[in-house]
Amino acid sequence: MSLAETTSAPEARARGPVPDRLRAPWEAKLKSWESLLLVVAIGIFILNSFASPYFLNAWNLSDATFNFTEKAMIAFAMALLIIAGEIDLSVASIIALASTAMGLVMEAGFGTPAIVATGLATGLICGAFNGVLVTRLGLPSIVVTIGTMSLFRGISYIVLGDGAFRGYPSDFAFFGQGYAFWVISVELVIFAVLAVIYGVVLHKTNFGRAVYAIGNNATGALFSGIRVARVKMILFLLTGLMSGVAAVCLTSRLGSTRPSIASGMELEVVTMVVLGGVNILGGSGSIPGVVIAAFVMGLVTFGLGLLNVPGIVMSIFIGLLLIGVIALPRLWAKLRGKA
């Protein structure tokens, strides 16, 4: 308590060449958060298949993926943002605004390409707005995006009031209701492609390395020649763009726009990211973790749905799951430490 933890710790005493690694990469992976989460996912899958006779059905399982695909698209970009030490709580409101903009374009008589472009552009503009406030003015992102959360959805309420946009062109349904082949939905394909892209960007590129460096120590990263403000700006743009993609998919799936669309989704996205093992304080986390977390959340929601559990009770389960999965390793370590 009054004793500060100093950083100096034991040194290897051995002389001679320093090895690259002490543990092989696969060994580290085996003991990782992602492995634990995978076990949880498999467990829930097995539980579900016992709990409901309707679970093990290709079409039902395919339906289950809609529970997470849109959220996960945003969660990938959000994971990078949170690893870099920032957050965007306005994502669900960006969906509302983007969907409203798409509705306006549709009402004006434009076709599907223009509608999609509008959704994506609105997302980008919203992300740019957040990014400029955070990186140029140096405001804390949590405050900025709580503000824009009200702002973006507020605009949507002013435009729509009690009303709704309906009557999207039939080919627009492709994104949210279409299937690539057999039971594989278009959304699931978009999800998988984005998962690969974000995984590669975060884990295999210099940009991803910069994201980790900034999240661990932004000052140190700046002194090391990382363009910190630029990287953060790109991350806000990506998060906005992904919200735009999610807006296209969700609007297409629902076939209509109301100002209350996707309300509360920002917390589910953040939950998914944290469940996936991303440190909410920044600095660590992985895309595979977020992918598995997406499946865990989708399976839990779907399983409970098959058992006719109401939505409000479902959120209790998701909350307990989050706390449980995060507390479990800590508890385990404590118990082992005492034994």
Add this chain to the structure above:
Amino acid sequence: MRDAGRRVTAARSYPPQIKTGPIMGTGQGPVAAQGAVLALDRIIKTFPGVTALDQVQLELHAGEVTSLIGENGAGKSTVVKILTGIYQPDGGQILLDGQPVSFPTAQAASGAGVTAIHQETVLFEELTVAENIFIGHAPRTRFGLIDTAEMRRRAGQILSSIGAEIDPGVKLKDLGIASRHLVAIGRALSVEARVVIMDEPTAALSQKEIEELYELVETLKAQGKAILFISHKFDEIFRISDRYTVFRDGQFVGAGRIDEISESDLVKMMVGRSVDQIFPKREAQVGEEVLKVVGYSHPTEFEDINFTLRRGEILGFYGLVGAGRSEFMQSLIGITKPSKGAVKLEDHVTIIRSPAEAIEAGIVYVPEDRGKQGAILDLPIFQNVTLPSLGETSNRGFIRMAEEFALTRQYTERLDLRAASLDTTVGSLSGGNQQKVVIAKWLATRPKVIILDEPTKGIDIGSKAAVHEFMSELAAEGLSVIMVSSEIPEILGMSDRVIVMREGRIAAELEGEDLTPETLVRHAAGIGVKGEAA
């Protein structure tokens, strides 16, 4: 079994240094804790893959100062953590008044009267001095609320007992560095202490404050407290200690009374080799002009800085703390913007607006604050080293890890970095090895100019010598070096030329015979100097 072999060799190397006393050699019978308030008997502490302490001995006596001496990584910090209940030993005994005790928690240690003044005690900006001193054990009223009046009264007593004139009611954020340090000491003394551990207490202090600290140590001695003193500065070790104990690589090397040993013998025990040439100064092969700074100014920090730097030169920057040296250097690499002035690098006027542009231009900066600016402590060594060179180790933005390890190996081996592996975090290394990682990181960018800001602050003698030797090598290879340092021996020993800064301006440029400790101090402090540099 290699350890056993090493121990024998070590003992044989230093027969004259190991004095007969209550503690002698390693692995012998129980310590005869005659008169020792606190003793460590054959303490073992291991971490995964590493033995941090291997059967070490330590005795602290009432009314005496015992200096614990060793290079970084010798196990000093681990001992402090064991004594203060943060780590638990894996073997051996802690003896308090000859009775075995254990300190399972920090509270248990302070309850037994062991208190520590740390390298960086955590203080709270928004709390008052009294609250900082009594945080966690504030006196209570009968309703269980904090008794502010009593707390301030007692804080005032503690502060005046250490000769500090600080109002216990002011907030910490309104105090200067020196006063904060006294508050930290006050906090350590607010528990009924029998044993006071001082872990590099003078590292951040000015000469005057250091003198005051020595007086405080004398006061504590007179009160009969046993003091464990940890320092890298030999002059103060010899000045204030009564006894010494030397560790090397986690092992006990020797102990005795300080007046029975010479400085050079102590250094030999500590490093296991003689450090004759602390400053490996080679003849300067100074070449053509590389960097020229003209009229560099900043609204508040510095003004009208002009100088040139030549190839293969080591240019020292001396000055008191707050003279604006670091601020100027950080402005050179684009952290802060100058209000006016120009930089010419190899005949090209260069505008540097960010560290990224500085790296591209070939100017790199090794900051003084390793933990915050120099390294990213939670990332592995290799990722730290390659961070500014990612363009080099990657292929179109994609990471090539084999290249990263190769580059890291190339530079860390030259610096004799010691670590368990290249993928361990930088934060787990000692200060000296952390500094080696930071220097390796900047050399890997193959710069034209390297700025080293207090490159050997807080690192042990062995690492210090390695850094100095390396600096000489770099200069000999044609790199231009700027070294900011507040240590006069280092400035004198390493620099070809020295610029003295005072209150944000260049006070003097000294070279050759003008370069003496006296001229440096006089220019830095603004005392009149005859023959002021034209």
